[in-house]
Amino acid sequence: MELTTSNPAQPHGMTWLRDDRYSWFLAGMMWVLIVLMIVPEGFDYQRLATASAPSSGGPISRMLWLLLLALGIMMVSWRAGLAWLLARVLNPFFLLFVALAIVSVAWSIDPALSIRRLIRLGTIVLACVAFVLMSWHARRYQNVVRPILTIVLLGSIIFGLVFPALAIHQQTTPELIGAWHGLANHKNGLGALACISLIFWFHAWLTREVRFLPALTGGAVAVTCLVLSRSSTSLAATLFVMAVLLVLLRSPQGLRPYMPYLVSMLVALLLIYTLAILNLIPGLGTLMAPVTALTGKDTSLTGRTEIWTILSEHISYRPFLGSGYAAYWTAGPVPGADSYAFVWRMGSFYPGSAHNGYLEIVNDLGWIGLLCLIAYIVVHIRQSLQLLEIDRHQGALFLALFFQQAITNLSETHWFSVQSVDFVIMALATTALARSLLEHRLRLVFGQPQPSTIGTSHGMALPLARESFDRTPDGGA
Structure with missing residues (x-):
């Protein structure tokens, strides 16, 4: 304009x-x-x-x-x-x-x-x-992002069928055996892409932006990649966010004034879960039984506790400002680097990230960085709720994407990560x-x-x- x-x-x-x-x-x-x-x-x-x-x-x-x-x-x-x-x-x-x-x-x-x-x-x-x-127009965002994600997922399926040795993890660890990463570099990356793509297609069908058959086709591609990736976190995030979209877009008219309270409650629950898995508040783990039953994981999210313990020790040396943006994880296990501690403490294992977006922020930018992230989340929710009153369809999409990120960052590093x-x-x-x-x-x-x-x-x-x-x-x- x-x-x-x-x-x-x-x-x-x-x-x-x-x-x-x-x-x-x-x-x-x-x-x-x-x-x-x-x-x-x-x-x-x-x-x-x-x-x-x-x-x-x-x-x-x-x-x-x-x-x-x-x-x-x-x-x-x-x-x-x-x-x-x-x-x-x-x-x-x-x-x-x-x-x-x-x-x-x-x-x-x-x-x-x-x-x-x-x-x-x-x-x-x-x-x-x-x-x-x-x-710019109201649906410009999803009209551009949804097609390219679908193309990448479709390409991942074709890539896996033609070059299975390259598109499927060849590692022998239980969580990776037979898991597809497709055109991404890891199964969790493919799972996250499939989750986001399915959210876009489900939203497009609920809002009647696309007809049923295209939505079904695009959703089927996303579901296929989601299953092949074997990413339980992405699967749990998908089910949760699709339920949120149904409530936001198809709830009775009389319930809509209560949507801000529902969204606030869900954000609070996610924050409590974050504090629990990081052990920042003792005793919260007992509250997580229903969530861990849903995801099929313990509160350490498949044995990530040791990674977080080592990283928390490093954070204790620079708690307020951190180690500098993206400065901790080198391209590989480099002797002399701070992150090399994982090699000699975990038997040559080098995770490459904190496997938790919230902890990664603290490591990079300290508690000040985490406070900045929390404030960003609060403002994003507030602005999305404002837009929900103006354009219900778009407001619901931005809320759905936030919840997807909030959940996946419990086990992966995505918040403000240029990787x-x-x-x-x-x-x-x-x-x-x-x-x-x-x-x-x-x-x-x-x-x-x-x-x-x-x-x-x-x-x-x-x-x-x-x-x-x-x-x-x-x-x-």
């Missing part, structure tokens, strides 16, 4: 014109970013099965990341006025986390590694912001949520946008747009 001064009937003579240019280009940019986050470096699945991850990307990967960074900077600069308005609605703790990660280079135990990960973090954030600044495609999907959800709220607020001021007949247009009339934006009632966003 853009604003011009051609219509005196609008506030200050402003006219709001649709700007649908570069829709496919921006969608392609997000597709490239998502695929880069899913597939191993150079599509080398043979190396994935026999060696640790490369310490740096190859020339093609670096070129694509630099291109995404340059495009993100260019588009945000071009739409600087709208980007400024978006920043004022965007979850402030999302931006604060990025700022905290940047500052953490000052105390990082591996500044060079932190800087490399920060470049990727900045690229992801800029690409997500750029995506929501142009060619996980889940972070890209959630970062895009955060910016899309802000754009949806901003869109509603601007419509209160300028009304419905008019079709544009101008082939070339440039930005917004910033001073007038900001002035009108400031006078909009708070309830508008």
